[in-house]
Amino acid sequence: xxxxxxxxxxxxxxxxxxxxxxxxxxDLEIIALEMGRHTSYSACGIPYLVSGAVDTLxxxxxxxxxxxxxxxxIDVRTRHLVTGIDLDARRVQVRALEQNRTLHIGFDLxxxxxxxxxxxxxxxGIDADWIHGVQNLEDAARLLAAVQGxxxxxxxxxxxxxxxxxxxxxxxxxxxxxxLVDRATQPLRNIDPDLANNVTxxxxxxxxxxxxxxxxxxxxxxxxxTSDGTYPADLVVLGTGVRPASDLARxxxxxxGARDAIKVNTRQQTSAAGIYSAGDCADTFHLVSxxxxxxxxxxxxxxxxxxxxxxxxxxxxxFSGVLGTALTRICEYEIGRTGLSQAEADAAGVExxxxxxxxxxxxxYFPGARPVTARVLAERGSGRLLGGQIVGADRVGKRIDTxxxxxxxxxxxxxxxxxxxxxxxxxxxxxxxxxxAAQDAVAALGRMSR
Amino acid sequence: xxxxxxxxxxxxxxxxxxxxxxxxxxDLEIIALEMGRHTSYSACGIPYLVSGAVDTLxxxxxxxxxxxxxxxxIDVRTRHLVTGIDLDARRVQVRALEQNRTLHIGFDLxxxxxxxxxxxxxxxGIDADWIHGVQNLEDAARLLAAVQGxxxxxxxxxxxxxxxxxxxxxxxxxxxxxxLVDRATQPLRNIDPDLANNVTxxxxxxxxxxxxxxxxxxxxxxxxxTSDGTYPADLVVLGTGVRPASDLARxxxxxxGARDAIKVNTRQQTSAAGIYSAGDCADTFHLVSxxxxxxxxxxxxxxxxxxxxxxxxxxxxxFSGVLGTALTRICEYEIGRTGLSQAEADAAGVExxxxxxxxxxxxxYFPGARPVTARVLAERGSGRLLGGQIVGADRVGKRIDTxxxxxxxxxxxxxxxxxxxxxxxxxxxxxxxxxxAAQDAVAALGRMSR
Numbered sequence: 001x002x003x004x005x006x007x008x009x010x011x012x013x014x015x016x017x018x019x020x021x022x023x024x025x026x027d028l029e030i031i032a033l034e035m036g037r038h039t040s041y042s043a044c045g046i047p048y049l050v051s052g053a054v055d056t057l058x059x060x061x062x063x064x065x066x067x068x069x070x071x072x073x074i075d076v077r078t079r080h081l082v083t084g085i086d087l088d089a090r091r092v093q094v095r096a097l098e099q100n101r102t103l104h105i106g107f108d109l110x111x112x113x114x115x116x117x118x119x120x121x122x123x124x125g126i127d128a129d130w131i132h133g134v135q136n137l138e139d140a141a142r143l144l145a146a147v148q149g150x151x152x153x154x155x156x157x158x159x160x161x162x163x164x165x166x167x168x169x170x171x172x173x174x175x176x177x178x179x180l181v182d183r184a185t186q187p188l189r190n191i192d193p194d195l196a197n198n199v200t201x202x203x204x205x206x207x208x209x210x211x212x213x214x215x216x217x218x219x220x221x222x223x224x225x226t227s228d229g230t231y232p233a234d235l236v237v238l239g240t241g242v243r244p245a246s247d248l249a250r251x252x253x254x255x256x257g258a259r260d261a262i263k264v265n266t267r268q269q270t271s272a273a274g275i276y277s278a279g280d281c282a283d284t285f286h287l288v289s290x291x292x293x294x295x296x297x298x299x300x301x302x303x304x305x306x307x308x309x310x311x312x313x314x315x316x317x318x319f320s321g322v323l324g325t326a327l328t329r330i331c332e333y334e335i336g337r338t339g340l341s342q343a344e345a346d347a348a349g350v351e352x353x354x355x356x357x358x359x360x361x362x363x364x365y366f367p368g369a370r371p372v373t374a375r376v377l378a379e380r381g382s383g384r385l386l387g388g389q390i391v392g393a394d395r396v397g398k399r400i401d402t403x404x405x406x407x408x409x410x411x412x413x414x415x416x417x418x419x420x421x422x423x424x425x426x427x428x429x430x431x432x433x434x435x436x437a438a439q440d441a442v443a444a445l446g447r448m449s450r
Numbered sequence: 451x452x453x454x455x456x457x458x459x460x461x462x463x464x465x466x467x468x469x470x471x472x473x474x475x476x477d478l479e480i481i482a483l484e485m486g487r488h489t490s491y492s493a494c495g496i497p498y499l500v501s502g503a504v505d506t507l508x509x510x511x512x513x514x515x516x517x518x519x520x521x522x523x524i525d526v527r528t529r530h531l532v533t534g535i536d537l538d539a540r541r542v543q544v545r546a547l548e549q550n551r552t553l554h555i556g557f558d559l560x561x562x563x564x565x566x567x568x569x570x571x572x573x574x575g576i577d578a579d580w581i582h583g584v585q586n587l588e589d590a591a592r593l594l595a596a597v598q599g600x601x602x603x604x605x606x607x608x609x610x611x612x613x614x615x616x617x618x619x620x621x622x623x624x625x626x627x628x629x630l631v632d633r634a635t636q637p638l639r640n641i642d643p644d645l646a647n648n649v650t651x652x653x654x655x656x657x658x659x660x661x662x663x664x665x666x667x668x669x670x671x672x673x674x675x676t677s678d679g680t681y682p683a684d685l686v687v688l689g690t691g692v693r694p695a696s697d698l699a700r701x702x703x704x705x706x707g708a709r710d711a712i713k714v715n716t717r718q719q720t721s722a723a724g725i726y727s728a729g730d731c732a733d734t735f736h737l738v739s740x741x742x743x744x745x746x747x748x749x750x751x752x753x754x755x756x757x758x759x760x761x762x763x764x765x766x767x768x769f770s771g772v773l774g775t776a777l778t779r780i781c782e783y784e785i786g787r788t789g790l791s792q793a794e795a796d797a798a799g800v801e802x803x804x805x806x807x808x809x810x811x812x813x814x815y816f817p818g819a820r821p822v823t824a825r826v827l828a829e830r831g832s833g834r835l836l837g838g839q840i841v842g843a844d845r846v847g848k849r850i851d852t853x854x855x856x857x858x859x860x861x862x863x864x865x866x867x868x869x870x871x872x873x874x875x876x877x878x879x880x881x882x883x884x885x886x887a888a889q890d891a892v893a894a895l896g897r898m899s900r
Contacts, residue, residue: 327872395845409859422777
């Protein structure tokens with residue numbers, strides 16, 4: 001009888017593993033259990049579905065269950081919720097939601113990709129049907145149903161993280177009045193406060209009413225009660241973060257790691273033999289802070305899923321870790337960050353110099369050049385780059401990747417100054433903004449005692 | 451008496467050295483001798499002046515002679531042509547072009563930044579006044595005078611390198627009919643032929659008549675005689691490349707290096723004590739091929755000029771080398787390249803796998819996503835990245851910098867696949883095109899014997 005791999009979770013961390021396991025082991029029986037209706041979708045695309053930039057929910061589906069069945073011989077079962085893992089008996093307990101019955105499926109190999117679950121603060125009224133999460137395509141379908149054919153006048157977005165900001169923009173694009181609240185005093189907590197302040201100004205300029213340092217107390221009759229007063233709301237979006245969906249693994253006795261995510265090694269193996277995990281439910285290693293972290297991002301899920309799949313098939317692959325790179329676009333402004341922010345470096349006990357540059361996206365004299373702010377952190381003594389940020393219009397966000405690659409290569413701020421980057425007046429300034437920030441950091445390092 | 455630094459050449463390689471020398475040595479007397487009328491200008495901006503995208507020639511001047519005098523106490527003398535260097539007597543012979551007299555200036559330290567000179571093929575009729583180079587602001591002024599207030603119907607651009615392509619586009623933008631000829635069978639010789647073919651198609655689509663594999667025989671009465679027949683021309687632009695302007699240094703007895711550029715070490719020191727050189731006239735080191743090369747680019751001139759200036763002032767700085775990064779934009783298509791092309795890798799005797807990806811600039815479902823072709827070369831055995839290229843619209847050109855930083859860090863193709871790059875559907879696809887190309891290269895490496 002063929003060996004059987006059971007995969008829990010049909011999004012990136014699960015299906016990247018399943019397809020890579022298939023590639024390495026044509027003989028393997030592969031069953032993928034997904035509690036929702038969809039596989040391999042772009043949850044990151046939901047704001048653009050709500051804004052109308054993307055036409056249909058189907059466009060966000062990268063591959064359907066049927067495609068996995070037909071092209072990869074993976075037995076995908078949607079609306080199948082795994083409710084228990086028995087490590088000794090090597091089987092999972094599954095609730096078939098459509099059939100409303102419980103079954104057990106044995107496995108030789110198990111891959112856990114249960115993803116992340118939205119944090120829903122325990123607040124009065126939070127379960128009302130006009131309060132929406134933005135986690136999966138079921139949420140997206142509910143949101144679309146709520147906005148289509150109906151005029152939404154007032155939207156309150158709770159949480160000024162990436163998804164919160166993108167949803168705020170989306171509802172402005174739909175013509176709604178949008179109030180954004182967060183108990184923090186800045187949006188996007190993983191960028192430095194001064195650059196976050198630029199983002200606040202962009203949002204305000206676009207018409208979003210931004211209320212920071214405000215605590216939500218609860219939800220009344222189409223109002224949001226806060227420490228700053230009561231805001232009317234036809235619809236609330238919760239962008240209050242996620243936590244790793246690791247309860248199932250914990251209950252099965254698997255070790256948990258950073259932020260209670262499933263603890264894995266570089267081959268994505270959990271603490272139990274033959275059990276792997278990848279994606280938003282697993283922890284990972286931060287290449288700059290050298291600490292275990294939890295990062296819930298599709299890019300990481302795809303990469304760790306691939307590594308798990310290669311290993312599940314008896315091959316050899318490792319995932320060395322993340323840099324904490326993140327990217328978004330708010331009203332034509334792109335915001336990229338990688339490595340450590342100042343707050344993260346402080347928390348890690350690292351000492352550093354800060355370099356900042358106010359520059360332009362193209363040669364200053366070239367039509368279409370727009371302001372760019374670039375930031376680089378470099379370690380005291382070694383001069384090693386620790387992280388940085390870039391904020392500006394004119395498509396500059398992806399330039400953060402230059403810094404990500406520099407971090408991966410262990411380059412110093414001076415190396416970055418010297419780096420042979422591309423220049424053409426129509427495309428970029430002669431000195432790249434990140435290089436100007438690195439020059440500033442080199443100067444600051446020079447003023448520090450070693 | 452104060453020590454005196456004489457700088458020959460008032461563009462980037464000269465003035466970056468002069469200003470950095472000033473910073474390190476407030477006591478130094480600094481005299482900069484420039485044969486033209488301008489200092490520190492963006493020659494790369496000339497095509498955009500001709501196209502009309504940039505309004506005035508003055509916008510291309512980064513800093514004027516007077517600004518250098520006032521802000522840096524540098525005695526800039528324009529229209530001063532250095533005609534000889536006497537290393538024993540430690541003095542230069544100078545022709546003051548306005549005064550039409552010869553003088554001698556002694557130096558303690560000398561910095562040679564004579565730049566590059568355009569290659570003018572020895573062809574009949576090439577000195578006619580309707581045949582234009584695109585090397586400096588004097589050329590720009592002549593070009594502007596030729597096109598302003600006059601309808602240019604037919605332009606022939608000789609040479610399909612970066613400047614040739616940019617000038618071809620500029621004259622299309624002015625409403626001229628443009629014929630582009632090159633004896634090579636592809637434009638942009640430092641990118642791979644298949645990607646260069648994409649560029650040819652873009653040019654043709656924009657209305658440029660591209661004639662490749664065609665040799666120019668000479669210039670008649672407003673016609674260009676070629677191996678492919680006679681083309682009418684109101685104006686000819688020569689984009690036939692440059693050579694290091696190293697005659698002065700050679701005649702003084704300084705050693706020459708790659709392509710007869712002035713040989714320098716990592717501190718930009720020439721073969722003679724106290725004599726430095728930087729910019730387009732000096733050779734440099736290629737970090738991937740490990741060979742001495744000549745690269746005439748403003749970015750490199752600024753960096754090597756800075757290093758020379760620090761060292762001239764008694765400080766310590768080194769320039770480790772270049773990656774051969776280049777970037778341009780042709781009709782909204784941006785073309786980036788770094789490291790070795792296939793032809794360069796072949797010439798260097800390196801064996802490699804090629805990875806290519808046809809991808810999109812943003813998530814495929816996102817409005818505004820455009821096709822992108824990415825190419826990565828990785829070394830057989832080691833998997834080390836050797837170079838790559840990216841071509842596409844939607845501002846993707848600067849993404850070549852990710853690969854440049856990866857080359858500087860010595861990353862492998864697999865490292866690039868794993869690299870934590872930024873993703874947001876509005877900005878980029880989940881898998882960066884360069885990562886997809888790297889995946890393809892990894893697969894190709896796997897098919898090679900080690």
